[in-house]
Amino acid sequence: MGQMDGGDGGGGGPPYHYQALLAAVHQQTVPFPNPFPAPSSGFADWSASTSAFTSLAAHSSTAPSNAVHYSFSPCYAFWTHYMLNKNAYPTSFPAPHDDHLRLANNNHPRDAPGPASSYGVESFTSPSMAPNICTHMPPIEGPISAKEDKKPEILPRVVKSSDELETRNSNVEFHSETVGTLPESKQGHDSRATKLLNSGEYQVILRKELTKSDVGNVGRIVLPKKDAEASLPPLLQRDPLILHMDDMVLPVTWKFKYRYWPNNKSRMYILDSAGEFLKTHGLQAGDVIIIYKNLAPGKFIIRGEKAIHQQTTNP
DNA sequence: GCAATTGCATGATTT
DNA sequence: AAAATCATGCAATTG
Incomplete structure (x- = not known):
């Protein structure tokens, strides 16, 4: 047991064929209803925004940046459009379960009123993913080129909330830099999407380069x-928390068991039941998972990013 | 009894 | 050098 129920979108709706859907999304052929009315403006803005996310993913300190960068697939823009317009989609669209981002505590009600609530647990039941920031899906320009990755030194550390362990206290503040601190060239745009990103609406809270054991049969990922x-809800008990995370690419919500192991005098944090997620995205050692938090409603989003090995020597 | 899952210990690596 | 972190293997548990 323990596999996630992403297959039914969190408990309802028709089953999805993830691999097929994923492939279709990559090919931009998924028949989402009324997908992309031509944007009146902001195409370039969106590119910048997506570039921002690419940069987020690519410039973590742990990545062997000289040899590897992380591709940014059109899926992201697709997803974003979907998520931001989720409420607007007609019911015929197989939207994920509305309360899919609920954060559930595993049968330990005494935890419920505790610090977890500071993470907006209650608000997780909010029916909407996000305000309808964007009403148009801009065209997808294709993968972000590697040139976006140059000058990593001027890019901010995206996630520094980890430096603030006191965030485990009652009021969680994310003292972290966000895409709002992207380089100037990325900030000149003025689209609503850019503003959304700059506002820190979606924030990388965790990034992990997968190891061999992460992608093994067990389906559990050791988290930093x-x-x-x-940035994740505090684990006050040994019991796992069930974290519901939207897939950034697919209209799927994954359920992960988030738990810890005692380890020496410390802890190891584990994201369990991740096998299906890993398999669906074909993630392997060296690939990356990135967990985002939507600051406003306190929701989690997960993305798997394949590592793309650049030819550093080949022309 | 077996396979799957969970928990823990150990050693390597990093800070 | 010591402590902390984490990757990994294996034992224990569960179904």
């Missing part, structure tokens, strides 16, 4: 302790 403690 610092980031886990800083």
Whole structure:
């Protein structure tokens, strides 16, 4: 047991064929209803925004940046459009379960009124993913080129909330830089999407380069302790928390067991039941998972990013 | 009894 | 050098 129920979108709706859907999304052929009325403006803005996310993913300190960068697939823009317009989609669209971002505590009600609530647990039941920021899906320009990755030194550390372990206290503040601190060239745009991103609406809270054991049969991912403690709900008990995370690419909500193991005098944080997610996205060692938090309603979003090995020597 | 899952210990690596 | 972190293997548990 323990596999996630992403297949039914959190408990309802028709089953999805993830691989097919994923492939279709990549090919931009998924028949989402009324997908993309031509934007009146903001195309370039959106590119900047997506570039921002690409940069987020690519410039973590842990990545061997000289050899590897992380591709940014059109899926992201697709997803974003979907998520931001989720409420607007007609019911014929197989939208994920509305309360899919609910954060459930595993049968330990005494935890419920505790610090977890500071993470907006209650608001997780909010029926909407996000305000309808965007009403148009801009065209997808294709993968972000590697040139977006140059000058990593001027890019901010995206996630520094992990430096603030006191965020485990009652009031969680994310003292972190966000895409709002992107380089000037990325900030000149003025689209609503850019503003949304700059406002820190979606914030990378955790990034992990997957190891061999992460992608093994067990389907559990060791999370960086610092980031886990800083940005994920506190684990006060041994019992796992069930974290509902929207897939950034697919209209799917994954259920992960978030738990810890005692380890020496410390803890190891584990994201369990991740096998299906890993498999669906074909993630392997060296690939990356990125967990975002939507600051406003306190929701989690997860993305798997394949590592793309650049030819550093080949022309 | 077996396979799957969970929990823990150990050693390597990093800070 | 010591402590902390984490990758990994294996034992224990569960279904």
